[in-house]
Amino acid sequence: MYKQNFKIILSFLLILLSNFIFSQKKFTVVLDAGHGGGDHGANRTYSDIGRIAEKDVTLAVVLRIGNMLEKNKDFKVIYTRKYDEYPSLSDRTNLANRSKADLFVSVHCNSAVRSSAYGTETYVQGPNQNDENLEVAKRENDVIFLDEKDKQTFGSYNPNSPESLIALKLQQSKYLESSLLMGGLVEDNFVNKDKRFSRGVFQKNLHVLRMNAMPSVLIETGFINHPEESHYLASEKGQQEIAESIYNAIIDYKKAVDRKSGGVIATIKKPEPEKPAEVPLKNDFRILLMSSPTKFNDGDPALKGLNYILPIKENGQYKYYYGVTNMASVKDINLKTAKDAGFRNAFAVGFMPNQKLSSGGFYTIEVAVGDKLTANSFILQTLKDVERNKDSGVFYYTYGKVYTLEDAVKLQKSIEAKGIKNTVIQKVYK
The missing domain is CATH 3.40.630.40 (Zn-dependent exopeptidases)
Known part of the structure; x- marks a missing residue:
């Protein structure tokens, strides 16, 4: 009798649990x-x-x-x-x-x-x-x-x-x-x-x-x-x-x-056993969103609302990278976020930390593009030794020379701290 009552009670509890779950x-x-x-x-x-x-x-x-x-x-x-x-x-x-x-x-x-x-x-x-x-x-x-x-x-x-x-x-x-x-x-x-x-x-x-x-x-x-x-x-x-x-x-x-x-x-379900701590990757990973001959400033609709974007100019093309991490899980999240935002062809690119460019190349900071700056412009008054180049009627102004991407980012931030915004890191190959 006891067992029968126990079975009835157990069945009733299971029904309640089932109803609750569903x-x-x-x-x-x-x-x-x-x-x-x-x-x-x-x-x-x-x-x-x-x-x-x-x-x-x-x-x-x-x-x-x-x-x-x-x-x-x-x-x-x-x-x-x-x-x-x-x-x-x-x-x-x-x-x-x-x-x-x-x-x-x-x-x-x-x-x-x-x-x-x-x-x-x-x-x-x-x-x-x-x-x-x-x-x-x-x-x-x-x-x-x-x-x-x-x-x-x-x-x-x-x-x-x-x-x-x-x-x-x-x-x-x-x-x-x-x-x-x-x-x-x-x-x-x-x-x-x-x-x-x-x-x-x-x-x-x-x-x-x-x-x-x-x-x-x-x-x-x-x-x-x-x-x-x-x-x-x-x-x-x-x-x-x-x-x-x-x-x-x-x-x-x-x-x-x-x-x-x-x-x-x-x-x-029973909780899964705790996973071992994630080991950092050897490379840093950024998500390449797109390459374009056009320079897009922060907040441009072409960037689809994403923040933490680093443009790097290389061979006349602006490459737009989203996020940076050396953790595989975060890299996957960043890639998914980029694709969900509309960059369907985005993919992860590895960067070796503190790696110098080959063949004596270096990084510089593109601080202005467009018409010729006057001598009393804010950029030329703020930065010394700015280099100027002209191509197809367009003036390109660059500043500084460093040999790793990490140093280029530091240089860029120091320039932005002086009030010069929307600069771009540029790779220069000899």
Whole structure:
């Protein structure tokens, strides 16, 4: 009798445990239809279809995404709004954080002064990268003044303060890789499935992303001020295609997360034995993003929002390297981050520490390119013994001579400390 009762109790506990495990398998997605209520967002009026408002397009797309996700038993869908109302930015992010969501997806429409601007963009949390990104950030963040709660929450926030920058970097390091993965999947679908033009995945300092404790993306589905793209955004066909592309990206993102974590069932497995400490590699590894005859300064859209990029000029080509490490695991992470940002052909390149260039070559610092500098220019007044060369009507100014990449980096930093920015390390072969 005792054994029979024990078996019954054990079976009951196993059923409860099973129900608990599988009840935890729901992947929670917060869908945020940008703007709403008195905040119309970007809007334009056209003679044939009338007025198009961003708040209406985003809501239509989000409801379509949610409808598809709700048919999938693996997902739990939470909406920041399902009607024409304006939830504050605090309400949106608090809802996502209270729900312990696995992913936050905010849908928007873009606008620009130029009616020729078109294409899709996806943003993840990060500092503003250039003036164009800054204008978009200002536009999306301006809604904080519509709500008193947001004004109290964000009114004292200073994105340039040391405290804010530290918090931002901590949040970026925790969720950036996952957010970039999701952003890359969205933009790939827009290009490959919908045959649209993708402007890329970027980092931007947006309130609705910064306050979220989960991977988050803000998707600009197209430009409302572009004559053709606006009609696509307003059409049922366009809204359905956009929704399907975002839905498929969410599905693929969850699959990637499950592969990485081993799924929920993995939580009941015995912990794996501790792995031995990773041994540093002999070489330093940087991720080569691309080679180009064009020089791109920090924050240029061509760099797709990535930081810690080192350009090295060699034989007239600028080679852009991302990150540096002598640990294999970090190298793999850096490579994945580069590819998720859009550099599909990126690969790791090994650098022997303190190695000199062959055949008596050396490194110098390219401090200016373009028109001829005047004698009272800041660069020539600050640095002595700057060399000048002219090629095809373009003046190239270089400074210093060192024999290892490490010394070149030190020299470059010393120049930047004097106020001379956007310099490039250059290899010179004799």
